Amino acid sequence: MKLQIINGPNLNLIGRREKSIYGVLSFDDYLDYLLNKYPQLTIDYFQSNIEGEIIDKIQEVGYSYDGIILNAAAYTHTSVGIADAIRAIEKSVIEVHISNTKSREDYRHKSFISPHVNGIIQGFGLLSYELAIISFLNNIKGE
């Protein structure tokens, strides 16, 4: 099974950024943990601070990989372009967030992405990504 993790803006700073919200572990260290724990999977990782690059990656893998685990970060709350890219592709997308966006500022309550994904996992810290992997392993696609 081939899965693509896509992280949006400022998620390259996980471990250094607002540690009380996002924790102290870097995403690279967490990715090592995932790769060691799920050696039977191909888990590719892409991070960008640029909206168009995230759209390009969704288009690139969206017809060939088995699924996408997408944390669009701040673009979650603003991006019609990312929402349209998800609508365009054939593969399952799980939206993840490290924090519980519903318990934070009002502007984080709106997700342009949520209506078009197969499932949403948020508020479990970095474990949110592993829960998304488990959903793919169990063939839970939210359909």
Ligand code: DQA
């Ligand atoms: C986030 C939540 C977003 O509101 C925020 O802009 C982020 C990270 C999360 O994973 O909790 O950058 O997507």
